[in-house]
Amino acid sequence: MQPSQRTSRNRWMRLIAGAGLAWLLSAPAALAQQPTAASDDAAHQAFNNSCRTCHSVKEGDNRLGPNLNKIVGRKAGSLPNYNYSPAMKDAGFVWDQDKLTRFIVKPDEVVSGNKMQPYGGVSSEEAVKVIAYLQAAAEQH
């Protein structure tokens, strides 16, 4: 009886080790998903911190600043029911990721004479997060 008991214990050990290995192998996949969820939060947070006082992402919901619904791909200064500065109204371009990033970092360098005041600008790292949020919001609405 002794030898066969040992074999079965060995088999169990191997099974447990195998399960442990499988868990270890699957762990990186589980970990890889966390940053995505975390960066969604970070993106939302970045927007809340820097933009939400003046902007909403809801269509038609203008506050101190114009709403930013589907802003990527929208013509600058083009909402009919928002009172833009002449500078923004005449900007004459369509917002893309590059223009937005630069505008969020230094508004005056992209649209000189705009009235997005007293907004002070954020780092380009924050700007990237904010744009990720704006794009995610555009897909949901």
Ligand code: HEC
């Ligand atoms: C203090 C208020 C305030 C804050 C904070 C603010 N904005 Fe603005 N934003 C404005 C105003 C006012 C305008 C209109 C500017 C104009 O007409 O010259 C504007 C315009 C814009 C436009 C142009 C919209 C269009 O229809 O062309 C974009 C894009 C924009 N803001 C993005 C942002 C983002 C992104 C943030 C956060 C990183 C932010 N703003 C923070 C007040 C603000």
